[in-house]
Amino acid sequence: MSVLGLKMPALRLNGLLGALILGSVVLIAIFGPLLVSGDPMALDFAARLKGPMSGHPLGGDEFGRDVMLRLIHGARTSIWIAFFTTCFAVAGGLAIGILAGFLRGWVDRVLMMFNDALLAFPGLLLALGFMAVFGASRQGIIIALGLAYMPVVVRVVRGTVLSLREREFVEASRVMGNSELTTMFRHILPNCLAPVTVLATTMFGWVILAESALSFLGLGVPPPEPSWGNMLSTARPYAGQAPHLIFLPGLCISVTLLGVNMFGDAVRDWLDPKMQG
Amino acid sequence: MNAQPPLLSVRNLTVRPGRTLPPVVRDLSFDIAPGEMLALVGESGSGKTMAARSVLRLLPAPLMPVEGSSIRLKGSELLTLSDHEMCKVRGARIGMVFQEPMVSLNPAMQIGKQMAEALRLHHRLSDAEIRDRSLAMLERIRIKDPAKCLAAWPHEFSGGMRQRIMLASVMLLKPELLIADEPTTALDTLVQRDVLDLMVELTQEQGTGVLLISHDLGMVAKYAPSVVVMQSGIAVEQGRSAKVLTAPAHPYTKSLIDALPRRAEGGSRDTTARPALIEVQGVVIDYPGRERFLRRDPPKRAVHGVDLTIGSGETLALVGASGSGKTTIGRAIVGLVRPSAGAIRYQGHDLLQAGPETARLRARMQIVFQDPYSSLDPRQRIEKVVAEPLLLDKAMTAADRRDRVRAVFEEVGLPWALADRLPHQLSGGQRQRVAIARAIVRNPAFVVADEPVSALDMTVQKQILRLIRALQDKHGFACLFVSHDLGAVEQVADRVAVMENGLIVEMGTRDEIFDTPQHDYTRRLLDAAMLIDRSFGAVMA
Incomplete structure (x- = not known):
């Protein structure tokens, strides 16, 4: 069975399209800077706030830096951050959520108390607080956003675990003589993956946007290094003179999100055993 | 008696999804007289529920009764009615009780409101009249403290009570035909009997015909005088229950009856102490x-x-x-x-x-x-x-x-x-x-x-x-x-x-x-x- 061996042709098409979009964005992020030579920081005042022109196919920004080069290099930053943040939040959330849901009792209570306290803050505000601790760097952003989004994953995972625990196949595993740990890894964890995947793909999108919001506040990827987010935010004062400076990074973010969501839906269906004929 | 037209008359009912796929109900015909109960019996997938739903014209999307099928209620054809006209038949003239009493009552609506809903829709009655009728009906089904019941929420009642309330609210409209789709499958034996006894009582009182859908031959034997046995959409045998169930002619009916657990099947038991x-x-x-x-x-x-x-x-x-x-x-x-x-x-x-x-x-x-x-x-x-x-x-x-x-x-x-x-x-x-x-x-x-x-x-x-x-x-x-x-x-x-x-x-x-x-x-x-x-x-x- 192929990876995208889904039952309904409409879904398969969506999944393929999503994979195609996401794949090309990732490829550009990895290999783009190697294939297209040029320095994204190089200034060319002749191209300042200009639209497409010879030498600068997508025009220049407020300092006359090449927009295409900056988008390609920015893809690397944005995808990198989104990917690792999501992985971090999902891994942490899975561990805490399963622990809390499966062990119940005081472990659950203490973990959930912290978790609910974190959930009470808006994600971005929380990230700002963490940024103050970890500093404005890629790693800092990843940790801060990861911690900020983790409580949502914890909630989803714990809820799923709580409902799974009551299912008879989990009880059957206990009667069989499996230890709690075996039951957890063999029967509970795999059944949590479907809802978490959906959440992860949505989160991928949130993170790209959150990173741009942080950049807007001056806490994101420090300039002059480009990311889609900080390109979008620094372009704001020039929206009237050079709309392409807002439009192009915005388009990149939207198209990537579209791809991520389509791909996520397909992965969800693929992970659902009921969809396999 | 025979001169009286049947209450419900189904002729050559064939239901199929689209033109090419095989029908789920094929050439089904039966009559129900006023006050009579007829049971459609079969295993899951036999088409019994789809047949009953065709009577209400509530079939899931691709399923359609094909041309040549006829369902007449007191002589008037139901299949040619407009959707709007059909709405006046549903509830008022044909009532339905579903299998799951836990989900067929709206959990966010008080009992009194749910009972009133259909009455208000089909009859012009004042609030006081609706209340009086509901109270009388609840009293009739022997609910303690009917006034309190009207203000109660569905979750306050057990499955059996809910099914009785459901039955009461359907019978409140005095329908001519009641369709009961596995009405007691989700209930305990003792409760099951209470609900069915009540259903028989109410329908006989009002002269309502009943179309009972069930997989339980024991229940059919006890309550329904006539029966239609269905297998893969086809009525393989029909007639008086006493005859069909005691002397089945069709091999499928025989296999259903053989499938009933019985003591002889278990053989005699060794009762020495172990x-x-x-x-x-x-x-x-x-x-x-x-x-x-x-x-x-x-x-x-x-x-x-x-x-x-x-x-x-x-x-x-x-x-x-x-x-x-x-x-x-x-x-x-x-x-x-x-x-x-x-x-x-x-x-x-x-x-x-x-x-x-x-x-x-x-x-x-x-x-x-x-x-x-x-x-x-x-x-x-x-x-x-x-x-x-x-x-x-x-x-x-x-x-x-x-x-x-x-x-x-x-x-x-x-x-x-x-x-x-x-x-x-x-x-x-x-x-x-x-x-x-x-x-x-x-x-x-x-x-x-x-x-x-x-x-x-x-x-x-x-x-x-x-x-x-x-x-x-x-x-x-x-x-x-x-x-x-x-x-x-x-x-x-x-x-x-x-x-x-x-x-x-x-x-x-x-x-x-x-x-x-x-x-x-x-x-x-x-x-x-x-x-x-x-x-x-x-x-x-």
Whole structure:
């Protein structure tokens, strides 16, 4: 069975399209800077706030830096951050959520108390607080956003675990003589993956946007290094003179999100055993 | 009598999804006279529900009655009515009661409002009149304190009460025809009888015809004078129930009737005393109360001190209504629930003491759950499901395990070709076979079968009961058979224990319990059990 061996042709098409979009964005992020030579920081005042022109196919920004080069290099930053943040939040959330849901009792209570306290803050505000601790760097952003989004994953995972625990196949595993740990890894964890995947793909999108919001506040990827987010935010004062400076990074973010969501839906269906004929 | 036109007349009803696919109902014809009850009987997938839904014109999207079909209510054709006209027929002239009383009432609406909803839609009545009629109807169905009931929410009532309320609100409109789709399948035996008696009472009073949809031949025998037996969309046999069910002409009807559990099938039982395998002594089980803010509700006692002994190789049936604690005892024996007092012993060893010996003995005790849909991990291929218990035996190699799994597949009658299927790709009966295979794969000495057949179709029930019996004869494991289905119990049990409200009220050999019940509750259960040979007693014997 192929990876995208889904039952309904409409879904398969969506999944393929999503994979195609996401794949090309990732490829550009990895290999783009190697294939297209040029320095994204190089200034060319002749191209300042200009639209497409010879030498600068997508025009220049407020300092006359090449927009295409900056988008390609920015893809690397944005995808990198989104990917690792999501992985971090999902891994942490899975561990805490399963622990809390499966062990119940005081472990659950203490973990959930912290978790609910974190959930009470808006994600971005929380990230700002963490940024103050970890500093404005890629790693800092990843940790801060990861911690900020983790409580949502914890909630989803714990809820799923709580409902799974009551299912008879989990009880059957206990009667069989499996230890709690075996039951957890063999029967509970795999059944949590479907809802978490959906959440992860949505989160991928949130993170790209959150990173741009942080950049807007001056806490994101420090300039002059480009990311889609900080390109979008620094372009704001020039929206009237050079709309392409807002439009192009915005388009990149939207198209990537579209791809991520389509791909996520397909992965969800693929992970659902009921969809396999 | 014959000159009177029938209330409902269905002719050549054929329902198919689109033009090319095979019909789900084919050439179905029947009549219902006013005040008469007709039953559509068949297994799941036989088209009985779709046939009934066509009468209301509530078929799911691609399904359509084809041209040439006719459904007439008092002589007027329903299939040619506009959607708007049909809305006036639904509810007002044809009422419907659904299977699941837990979901067919809106949980966010008070009972009074739900009862009023349809009345307001179809009749111009003042609020006071609606209230009066609702009260009168609730009084009629013997609800205590009807005024309070109008202001109550659905969750405050038990399943049986909800089904009565549902019935009341449908009958309030005085429909000419009532469609009851498996109206009591989700209910306990005693409650089942109450609801059906009430339905018969109300419909006879108002001269309402009833189209009963059921898979329970015992119920049909008791309540419905005429019957249509359906198989894959075709009415294979129809006529008076007394005739069709006692002298079936069609092989399918015969197989359905053969599938009914009966004592003879179980054979005579060896009633000599056997060495005790499991001893349950003075067991008390509490469920922790609900957690409130800063405190807990007091625990709820499910089992109030139960003693029982299960001999090796013996089948003890535990019967009782839902909530009687029968399932809890089974779960306590295999270690899923911890008793708050009392002792559970396996060949004298105390199972409530943790330790390596207890863990070893636990592996000798297995359980088969009621619902084969939730007892299998949806992500595990069934070969893995059955092999999983073997992973705990460190001495076995992968090849050993595969051999053992193959052997067990054969024993429970599962084709090896299914080994790499996922649970949802199997039928209910096959899934239950997988669950049984998983339970016996390590040759247990004791198996708890918790309502193992109540989620299955009749003919499949019979196969599974036979399978359990055959496996028991072969391997000699003891079995605690937990069930509310007296028919099945009569067929499989050596001894029977009857439970009511967390206590065993009577225990004896199968023949003692079924032939000379002592306790009042046992008698009531037996009376309510719609065992077909009791309905037509002499004829079947």
